[in-house]
Amino acid sequence: MFVGVWAFVGRSLRAGRELRRARIPSAQNSQAHVPTGGIQRLACNTERVATRPAKQRNLGRLSEIAQVAVRHGFGYFFEKHRLTDLLPWGQRPVVDPTAASQRGLHLRNMLDELGPTFVKFGQLLSTRPDIVPPDIIVELRGLQDDVRPFPFEQVEQVVEADLGLSLERAFLEFETEPIAAASIGQVHRAVLPNGRRVVVKVQRPGAPRQIEADLALLYQAARIAQERIRALDFIDARELVDEFARSIRQELDYRLEARNAERFRHDFAGDPHVAVPRVYWSYTRARVLTLEYLEGITLNDLDVTAYTLDERRRLAYRMTETWMTMIFRNGFFHGDPHPANIMVLAPERIGIVDFGQIGKLTDDDMAKLTRLFIDAANEQVDMLPKRLADLGVRYPKDREEEFRAQLRELYYKYYGATLAEIDPVQVIREGFQLIHSMHLRLPTRFVLLDKAIATLGSVGIELYEDFNVFEVAKPYARDLLRERFGPRYLARQARREGVRLASVISELPYQVHDVMEELRDGQVEIGFVHKGLDEFMVRLSAALNRLVVALVVAGGLIGSSLIGIFAKSGPHVLGINAISVLGFFLSGLLGIWLLWGVIRSGRL
Numbered sequence: 001m002f003v004g005v006w007a008f009v010g011r012s013l014r015a016g017r018e019l020r021r022a023r024i025p026s027a028q029n030s031q032a033h034v035p036t037g038g039i040q041r042l043a044c045n046t047e048r049v050a051t052r053p054a055k056q057r058n059l060g061r062l063s064e065i066a067q068v069a070v071r072h073g074f075g076y077f078f079e080k081h082r083l084t085d086l087l088p089w090g091q092r093p094v095v096d097p098t099a100a101s102q103r104g105l106h107l108r109n110m111l112d113e114l115g116p117t118f119v120k121f122g123q124l125l126s127t128r129p130d131i132v133p134p135d136i137i138v139e140l141r142g143l144q145d146d147v148r149p150f151p152f153e154q155v156e157q158v159v160e161a162d163l164g165l166s167l168e169r170a171f172l173e174f175e176t177e178p179i180a181a182a183s184i185g186q187v188h189r190a191v192l193p194n195g196r197r198v199v200v201k202v203q204r205p206g207a208p209r210q211i212e213a214d215l216a217l218l219y220q221a222a223r224i225a226q227e228r229i230r231a232l233d234f235i236d237a238r239e240l241v242d243e244f245a246r247s248i249r250q251e252l253d254y255r256l257e258a259r260n261a262e263r264f265r266h267d268f269a270g271d272p273h274v275a276v277p278r279v280y281w282s283y284t285r286a287r288v289l290t291l292e293y294l295e296g297i298t299l300n301d302l303d304v305t306a307y308t309l310d311e312r313r314r315l316a317y318r319m320t321e322t323w324m325t326m327i328f329r330n331g332f333f334h335g336d337p338h339p340a341n342i343m344v345l346a347p348e349r350i351g352i353v354d355f356g357q358i359g360k361l362t363d364d365d366m367a368k369l370t371r372l373f374i375d376a377a378n379e380q381v382d383m384l385p386k387r388l389a390d391l392g393v394r395y396p397k398d399r400e401e402e403f404r405a406q407l408r409e410l411y412y413k414y415y416g417a418t419l420a421e422i423d424p425v426q427v428i429r430e431g432f433q434l435i436h437s438m439h440l441r442l443p444t445r446f447v448l449l450d451k452a453i454a455t456l457g458s459v460g461i462e463l464y465e466d467f468n469v470f471e472v473a474k475p476y477a478r479d480l481l482r483e484r485f486g487p488r489y490l491a492r493q494a495r496r497e498g499v500r501l502a503s504v505i506s507e508l509p510y511q512v513h514d515v516m517e518e519l520r521d522g523q524v525e526i527g528f529v530h531k532g533l534d535e536f537m538v539r540l541s542a543a544l545n546r547l548v549v550a551l552v553v554a555g556g557l558i559g560s561s562l563i564g565i566f567a568k569s570g571p572h573v574l575g576i577n578a579i580s581v582l583g584f585f586l587s588g589l590l591g592i593w594l595l596w597g598v599i600r601s602g603r604l
Ligand SMILES: Nc1ncnc2c1ncn2[C@@H]1O[C@H](COP(=O)(O)OP(=O)(O)O)[C@@H](O)[C@H]1O
Pocket: 179, 180, 181, 182, 183, 185, 186, 187, 199, 201, 277, 291, 292, 293, 294, 295, 298, 340, 341, 353, 354, 355, 356
């Protein structure tokens, strides 16, 4: 959760709002590359401590993370939040005065060094404009999940353990060099005994263990951060890590990914322009996924100059349409339309791979999203705040007018513009700035959708500079309007509502009967909920207590005076009866205490 800590604290550190231009994920290559020395060093350390008891090991790693953070210029942060006890004994953080202004870049480098789980966590944070400041988001979007491939012997071991067959028996051919490697697994080309060409995704041995260990650390760091850092009060850090843990654990079971692939294949079965690989279930297990090989080239390897402008335009539009269909028609969308996950099979045919992150939309969400989309495509800007509110976006009611004005300004700035005229980093920055300044709360269920749309937008511009979102969106919106709100849809809706209503009506006589019976028997109970009465009672009781103390004080004083006047015998102090003196003293003490309490409460 350290990651989050640095991201969030930025809110309190307003200094240096300078935004750095970042490369967006689309522009990057996700193929394997040799990691930095930092990752290697950390990996070694992890192995070194692997024999220690679990708790101590975690603390060791936590302090290691703290050291990495300090190395990346977060010393000021440790000083500010009194976290220096996490550093090894005696080490003082070096405070770099420029660090706060470059926090996004520093954070990104630090996560890179900490390893794949942290990189993925950073990627998740980059999709939360409601909690992470825009300058950090822009940097976090540049994080890539690239790692070194693991050795072929381990590939063999995993495949054999999961399939229960030796590699030679299971496959006719199996390429030893992977075509891609990521933190969870890597992909090899192979041929099945029946001659079919496939790709086999094999999970990195030890991936679940490493991820679980990193998750435990994140939970621990989240707890410390939540306890000590005031700026995090409005965030549920644990829930954030929970959300992350859920999504990353899902990616560990390839059978889920296989099921997602099947669903997409089914959804696009009739579409000649979209190819989804078939799943070979008998060669698929939790750690091994075998898919039909798609003959084509991924967008990030594509040499766009070999294509005519028109072909590029058609490809970009095809992609946009495919995702619009997933979002508005199927309610089941690919959450990571990264250029390495989209293939070009022919000028008019794209292929989709990598089904680890998918988003689902309910029918209700789809209908609301469609309304938003239709209004946005048709220049109904004033309707947008309401549409967004319907979708669960929360904004302060008294600032609705301001929100509307800002939305309008943003909209017309980009309306009708081609992608070439738009700097996507700028759009992200402005959009997120708006979310931030208006304190908008975004519903978590749309986070993946936002990310998918942003990624797709940046892929579009790589492909075809003159891409105009509205040009594709408008006719699509028109069709949707006809489909969603046309007579057929309305008839279906009416039927569904009718069934629901019928069930309510059929219950009605019984409910009326029950109420009448209770009335007849005099058993009707009505519950009252009083608001604010509890607080009033507490105050009343405090006031009564004070009154009682005041009476005791007054009684004590009067009693002591009477004793002082009438008691002639017994011990005397300074000519006054000793009991009377004691009475005066105790009453005075009580009186001062009462007075002090009243003054301190500020209500004299
Ligand atoms: N069915 C396929 N046909 C051809 N190439 C594929 C197929 N599936 C994956 N690939 C290639 O392997 C790469 C990594 O696969 P992917 O499923 O995206 O794994 P990861 O989850 O590691 O990103 C893709 O970028 C693509 O180049």
